[in-house]
Amino acid sequence: MSFIAKPKITHPGIPKNKLGLTARDYEGTVSTLCAGCGHDSVTAAIVQAVFELGIEPHMLAKMSGIGCSSKTPAYFVSQSHGFNSVHGRMPSVTTGANAANRDLMYVGVSGDGDSLSIGVGQFVHAIRRNLNMCYIIENNGVYGLTKGQFSASADIGSKPKKGEPNNQEPIDPVSTALSLGATYIARSFSGDKEQLVPLIKGALMHRGFALLDIVSPCVTFNDHEGSTKSYAHTRQFYHHVVDMDYVPPAEEIKAAYAEGDAMPIEMHDGSTIVLRKVDKDYDLTSRSSAFKFLRERFNAGEITTGLLYLDESRAEMHELMGNIDSPLSQLPLDGLHPGGKELKKLQNRYR
Amino acid sequence: MATVNDVVIKIGTVNGTGSASANGLLRKAIFRMGVPVVGKNYFPSNIQGLPTWYEIRVSGDGYQSRSNRVDVMVAMNAQTYAQDMADVEPGGWLVYDSTWPRSQMLNREDITVIGIPFSRLCNESFDGARARILIKNIAYVGAIAALLDLDLKIITTLLEETFAAKAHLIESNMKAIRLGYDYAQKHVVCPLDMRVEAMDATSGSIIIDGNTAAGLGCMYAGATVGAWYPITPSTSLMDAFRNFCSRYRVDPDSGKATYAVIQAEDELAAIGMVIGAAWNGARSFTPTSGPGISLMSEFIGYAYYAEIPTVIFNVQRTGPSTGMPTRTQQCDIISCAFASHGDTKHVLLFPADPAECFHTAVDSFDLAERLQTPVIVMSDLDIGMNDWMIPELEWDENYVPDRGKVLGAAELEEMEKFHRYLDVDGDGIPYRTLPGVHPKGAYFTRGSGHTKFGGYTEDSAAYQDVVDRLLVKWETARKILPKPDIQYSKFNNAGVITIGSGDGACKEALDRLAGQNIGLNYCRIKAFPFADEVKEFVEQHDVIYVVEQNRDAQLRTLLINDIEADQRKLVSLLHYNGMPINAGFVVDSVLEEIAKGRAA
Numbered sequence: 025m026s027f028i029a030k031p032k033i034t035h036p037g038i039p040k041n042k043l044g045l046t047a048r049d050y051e052g053t054v055s056t057l058c059a060g061c062g063h064d065s066v067t068a069a070i071v072q073a074v075f076e077l078g079i080e081p082h083m084l085a086k087m088s089g090i091g092c093s094s095k096t097p098a099y100f101v102s103q104s105h106g107f108n109s110v111h112g113r114m115p116s117v118t119t120g121a122n123a124a125n126r127d128l129m130y131v132g133v134s135g136d137g138d139s140l141s142i143g144v145g146q147f148v149h150a151i152r153r154n155l156n157m158c159y160i161i162e163n164n165g166v167y168g169l170t171k172g173q174f175s176a177s178a179d180i181g182s183k184p185k186k187g188e189p190n191n192q193e194p195i196d197p198v199s200t201a202l203s204l205g206a207t208y209i210a211r212s213f214s215g216d217k218e219q220l221v222p223l224i225k226g227a228l229m230h231r232g233f234a235l236l237d238i239v240s241p242c243v244t245f246n247d248h249e250g251s252t253k254s255y256a257h258t259r260q261f262y263h264h265v266v267d268m269d270y271v272p273p274a275e276e277i278k279a280a281y282a283e284g285d286a287m288p289i290e291m292h293d294g295s296t297i298v299l300r301k302v303d304k305d306y307d308l309t310s311r312s313s314a315f316k317f318l319r320e321r322f323n324a325g326e327i328t329t330g331l332l333y334l335d336e337s338r339a340e341m342h343e344l345m346g347n348i349d350s351p352l353s354q355l356p357l358d359g360l361h362p363g364g365k366e367l368k369k370l371q372n373r374y375r
Numbered sequence: 376m377a378t379v380n381d382v383v384i385k386i387g388t389v390n391g392t393g394s395a396s397a398n399g400l401l402r403k404a405i406f407r408m409g410v411p412v413v414g415k416n417y418f419p420s421n422i423q424g425l426p427t428w429y430e431i432r433v434s435g436d437g438y439q440s441r442s443n444r445v446d447v448m449v450a451m452n453a454q455t456y457a458q459d460m461a462d463v464e465p466g467g468w469l470v471y472d473s474t475w476p477r478s479q480m481l482n483r484e485d486i487t488v489i490g491i492p493f494s495r496l497c498n499e500s501f502d503g504a505r506a507r508i509l510i511k512n513i514a515y516v517g518a519i520a521a522l523l524d525l526d527l528k529i530i531t532t533l534l535e536e537t538f539a540a541k542a543h544l545i546e547s548n549m550k551a552i553r554l555g556y557d558y559a560q561k562h563v564v565c566p567l568d569m570r571v572e573a574m575d576a577t578s579g580s581i582i583i584d585g586n587t588a589a590g591l592g593c594m595y596a597g598a599t600v601g602a603w604y605p606i607t608p609s610t611s612l613m614d615a616f617r618n619f620c621s622r623y624r625v626d627p628d629s630g631k632a633t634y635a636v637i638q639a640e641d642e643l644a645a646i647g648m649v650i651g652a653a654w655n656g657a658r659s660f661t662p663t664s665g666p667g668i669s670l671m672s673e674f675i676g677y678a679y680y681a682e683i684p685t686v687i688f689n690v691q692r693t694g695p696s697t698g699m700p701t702r703t704q705q706c707d708i709i710s711c712a713f714a715s716h717g718d719t720k721h722v723l724l725f726p727a728d729p730a731e732c733f734h735t736a737v738d739s740f741d742l743a744e745r746l747q748t749p750v751i752v753m754s755d756l757d758i759g760m761n762d763w764m765i766p767e768l769e770w771d772e773n774y775v776p777d778r779g780k781v782l783g784a785a786e787l788e789e790m791e792k793f794h795r796y797l798d799v800d801g802d803g804i805p806y807r808t809l810p811g812v813h814p815k816g817a818y819f820t821r822g823s824g825h826t827k828f829g830g831y832t833e834d835s836a837a838y839q840d841v842v843d844r845l846l847v848k849w850e851t852a853r854k855i856l857p858k859p860d861i862q863y864s865k866f867n868n869a870g871v872i873t874i875g876s877g878d879g880a881c882k883e884a885l886d887r888l889a890g891q892n893i894g895l896n897y898c899r900i901k902a903f904p905f906a907d908e909v910k911e912f913v914e915q916h917d918v919i920y921v922v923e924q925n926r927d928a929q930l931r932t933l934l935i936n937d938i939e940a941d942q943r944k945l946v947s948l949l950h951y952n953g954m955p956i957n958a959g960f961v962v963d964s965v966l967e968e969i970a971k972g973r974a975a
Contacts, residue, residue: 082814085655098819098831105810106819107654109647110677116639116647121810123600123635123648124657128811146647149640348631353656353809355633357597357776362623364770367595371767374581375406 042078050075052099057092062214062240062255063162067099069217070131070160073224074101077272085121085128089114089143092169093135093162093240112143115150118157119341125351126342129228130157136177137167140195144176147197151204151233156340158227158234161197162214164242165253172245183250196322197237202315202333207340208234209333213258214241216329223331225270231292232340239327258327265303265317266330271296291336299331308333378569380410380435383442384519386449387459388512391423394451397512398429400533401519402762406582407529408573411437413582414762415955420607420700426455433571439728439763440879441955446569447522449515451493457481460488468567470518472511489563491518496554501547510551517555524566526573527556581767585758586662588729588768589688590615592736593660594623597776598686600659602637602648604667607700608756609690612662642667646674646687653684654820656781656809658740660686665694665707668714668751675749676715677822679845682796682805684743684750684779688736691755693953702953703756705875708929711751712903718842722750722852723903727878728758730765737774738857744779746852747807755924757876757955780806787813795829796841803847849904856902859909863896869918869973870896871965872909874930877922877956884961893965895920903933910938913945918973920965922948924956946973 038046050071055064074084081103088094090111097106109117114132122130139147139161150159165178174182177197178190201209208230210223220238227234239258241247247254273294287299299308307313314333321328348355362370384401388394398414405412412433419425432442450459450471463469465485471477473490482488497511520527530552531545538544559565590612593601603613613636620634639645645661652659663671668689678685693699694706713720722742726735735752743750780800787793787808795818796805805827808816818829826837827844860878862885863870873881878899885895898912913919913934923930928947934940948964950956 080814082817083811085810103814103817105808105817106821107651108819108821108823109650110673110822113643113647113674116644117651117654119637119644120600120602120648120651120653120657120659121655122651123602123637124652124655124659125811128655145640146644149644153637342635345635345637346632347635348626348629348633351811352599352633352635353652355597355599357658360597360599360624360633361595361770364772366623367591367768367770371581371583374583375403375577 041075043080045075047071047075049103050081050101052097052102055099056095058244060243061092062164062242063093063096064099065214065217066160066162066220066238066240067096069220069224071100072217073221073228076221077225077228079129079228083128085130087114087118087121087130087132089134089138091135091138091167092242093133094138096133096162112138112141113146114138115143115146115155115159119150119153119155122155122157122341124353126156126347127351131228132157132159134159134161136161136163136165136175140176140197144195148200148204151201151206151235153341154205154207154232154338154344156231156233156342158224158230158236160236160238162238162240163197163253164240164246165251166242166246168242168245179252182252183248185245185248189250197235198332199315199318201235202311202318205338206235206333207232207335207338208331210235210331211237211239211327211329213239213262213327213329215255215259219264219267219329222268222270226268226297226331229270229291229293229295231336232338261325262327262329263321264330265301265306265328266308266332267300267302268331269298271298289334289336297331297334302330309335379572380433380574382433382446382523382569382571383444384431384433384447384449384523385445385459385462386429386451386515387455388427388451389454390419390421390425390427392512393509394427394429394512397516398431400513400530401516402431402582403533404520404525404530405431405433405571406577406764407533408526408571409575409577410435410571410573411576411764413439413764415441415757416761417954418701426452435574435576437576437764438879438883438958440883441957443957443959447519447567449519451512451515460486468522470515470522489522489559491555491558491562493555496558497551500550500554510547513548513551514555517552518559520552521556521559521565522563522567524570524572527552577764579767580764582762582764583729584611584760584762585726585729585732585754586612586690586760587615589662589732589736589752589754589759591619591768592733594619595770596658596737596740598658598660598740599633600635600637600648600652600657601661602639602645602652602659603661603663604639604642604645606642606664606667608692608760609662609664609667609688611760612688612690642670643674646671646685649687650674650678650683650685653743654810658686658744660688660740662688662690664690664692665710666697668707668710672714673716675721676717676719678749679715679719679721680717680822681820682747682807683820684747686739686743686750686752688752688754690759691753699953701756703876703924703955704951704953705753705755705877705924706926706929706951708753708923708925708933711753712933720849720904722746722748722856724750724752724857725874725901726752726754726758727875727899728765729763730768732758733768741777742856745777745804745855746848747779747804748848748852753875755876761955780804782806782808782816784813787815790815793818794827796825796827796844798827798844798847802851803844803849804851853904853906856904856906858906859901859912860899861897861908861912863912863915864894867894867896868916869920870898870912870916871920871922872898872900872912872930872934873922874900877924880956880958880961881922883958884965887958887962888965893969895965903937905934905938909934910940913938913940917944918946919944920946920948920968922950922956922961924950926951
C-alpha cells in the first residue's frame, strides 16, 4: 500500500475553507494500517476538523510516540511538521516544543499502550502542567504491532483472540484525566464521525490540555466476540451523554437548539461550544459529579461518550510559568543576555 | 622557618549546622588578602547530622587541585575526631573543641593539638540552642584567623557585606569571631609556623563553582528552555540558570519571563522536552548526572539519528548505580560517548574548571546547532560544586551565535522541494527547517529508518546511505571541536594525557616532576571525537600516561577506539576513590612506572 503514490485529482467543485484550501490539502500519505482499522476513521475526522477550522498547515504540529496510532500523523496534513518520537514520550516532546513556540497548534496522537503503560508518567504530568494541546488516544485495548497482547485499557473479562480473559483493572484515560485536572475531556468512537469532528475541533481550539479518548477497534487483534473494544460491542453499549457543536468566532449561533437544552460556552479565542445535553443529569463542569456519573455508567457496562468535562478558566502551562506572549524560540539571542559590562559587575559577589 | 601561603586547612563539622557560611567566610578572607585559595566540599548524601568536611587550600603558587595533605585540621565533629586526627600531616596542627574531655587514646606525638573550648565560650555569651550551634562555627573562624594571621579587618568587611541588611547579625558574628580569636591569641603562640601573608595574586580573579558558571553560560548563550530532573551534583546548575534568568530575563514591557525552566517528572521527560524545544528552534538544555544519562539514553540516540541539536550537561558523580552521589569521578565517558542502542556516538566536551564551564556552555549550543546532534558537556562534581579561583569571566561583545543550517521562509519559498537529510554541502550536515515557518519546510521527524529525503524506509541501501553520511558529519565534528591544550618539548619522549578536572593535578605534578629532572609533555583533551593533534601527540611519544578518574580506563579505551592509538604506549594512571585527583597521586604513579622501567 505505502508504495503507491496517492492520486491528487480533485473535483473542481470541491468545497474550500477560508484559506481557499480543500480537504485534500489536509491529507497525508496513504495509510499502511489494516483495512478497516478504527485509526483511519480518526485520521479522516482530524482531516475534516482541521480543514473546517481553516488551520494554516504549517501552524500545526503533529506529535506522536510509537505504535499503530502513532504512525497516523503521517496520514494527515503533509504540510505540517510531524514528530514521531519514542515509545510513550510524545507528551515530553510536545511540552518542550510548546515551551519553545506557543503559537503553534499541537495535536498528539497516541494509543492505549503508548499513553497508559510505557508513557503513563508523561501522560499524567502533561495534564498536571495543563499543556496546551489536543491529546488523542486511539484506544483499542491491545498492542497491534506486537500482535495482540492486552494493553492497560483492556476491561476485566474482555477476551483475547487466544488465551485467558483479562483480569486486571483497566486504566480509564477519562477518569484519570478528570482526577488530574485536565480542562477538556471527551470520549468518542472512531465509527461516529458526526460526534467526533466537533469534539476534535473543540479540543484543538481549547486553551489547555484537551483529552480525546477514542474507542478505535483493532480489526486484526481485538474485534472478535467477547472483546469489549470491538466494533459490535462499542456500537451496542456506547451512549451519548453530551453532544456538542463548535461554532467559530464571528459566526452566529443558529437557533437550532431547543431553549434550555442548549448551553453555549465561550472559549478563549471567541469561538463557542454549544452543548446539547442528552442526559439531563449530567453536569460537565463538576469534576466530582462527572466522576460519580461516569463510574456508575461504567459499572453498568455503558460506554459514555461526548464532551464529558470542560473548564475554560484554568491557566495553561505558559500562563502558569508567567512566560512572555511571543514564542521563546523567536526571541533574538543577542537580546537575551545583559552584555559584557553587566557580566563584569555581577561577578563582584564572587570575590 | 615559617611556611607562608602554602597551607591546607580542613574543617570537619556536622552537616546542617551552618558551617558552609563559616567556611566560605574563611575562604573569602584569604582570597581578599590577595592569596590564591580554593575550597572543596566533602559532603554526605544527607540533609542533617552526618559528617561533612571543607578543605581550603592556600597556594601562593596558585595550584588549584586537591592537596593530599592536611596541615591544620579543625575537628568540630566528635564522630570523626579519630579519623580527622589521623589525617593530619606530621608536624601539623589539630584544633578541637575542648569543652569536653577527649580520650587519651586519641593522641599523636607528631602533631600539635590545640584545644579551644568553643562550646563553653559560646554558651557563656549566647542564648538559644540553634544560635549557639551556628555561632560555634563562626568562632572557629576567629581561632583560625589568629592561628594563621588572617586580617580581621577583612573578615569584618565581609560580614558587613553579607549582613548589610541585618546589623545585629554583624555584631553577634563579630563577637563570636572575637571569642575564638582572643582565646587562641591568649593560649597559643600565634601565628603558627605556617601562616597566610597578604599578596597581590587574586585581583582580576573570582571564586566560583562550575555549575554556577555553566548556568551563567547558558543564560549568555541565549538558552530559553531548560528542563531537568533534580539530581546531585547537577541541580545547582539549573538553580543558577534560573537565578540569573530571574534577574536578567524579565521582559521590561510585560514583566514576563523570556525563559522557561521546567522541572520534569524524570530524566526521560527532561531530555524529551529539550529535544522538543530544540526541534522547534529554541536553545534548550538539561543538566544531569550518571543515572540521568542512563535514563536519557534512548532519546539521545533519537536525537543523534533524527539530527536534533541537544545540549546536555553531565556533572559526573561516583558510580556505578547510585554509587556515591556526593563524590566525584569521570566515570561516564564511555556511556556518554556511545549513549543509546544501535550505532551511535556523540560529541563530548571536557571543561577543566568553572571558567571553561562558562565558555563551554556557550560553545555547546553553537556546536549542537551547527552539527545538529547531541553535545554532552562532561563536567564533574569536583568542577561543578567546588570553589575554584578563575580569571574574571569576560564576554566577547562580537559573539555571533552559530544557529547552523536552518532554512527561512524566503529560502523555502524559492525552493522547489525541501529534503531534510540531503548532504548538500558535502560536510555531512543537512539543512533543517523549523515548524511554523513555511508549509514547504514540513517533514516528518522520525527515529525509524529514513531515506536522505526524510521518508520512511526499510530499504537497505537507502538506510545505509543515511547512517554513512552521519560518519561524514562525525569527521566534520572532529575538525571543528575545541583543540587540545598541548605543552610540547622535543626533548621529552613521554607525555601525559588527561581530561577535565585532571588538569590541575597533572600540571602541578608536571612541575614537581620537572623539579626532579623528569620532563613530560602534556596534552589535555577538550573534546571527543579527538582532534588530529591528539593522534599526533600520541604518535610523538614512546610512553603516554593516561590520567583519568575512573576504574576502567575509559579515556584510554576511547583513544584506542577513536584514533587507533597504540595501546602498548598507553599507561593508565587511574584515580577513582571518589575524592578529587591530586598531584601527589600523579607524581607517585609516574615515579612507580619509571621504577618499573617505563620511559620518562
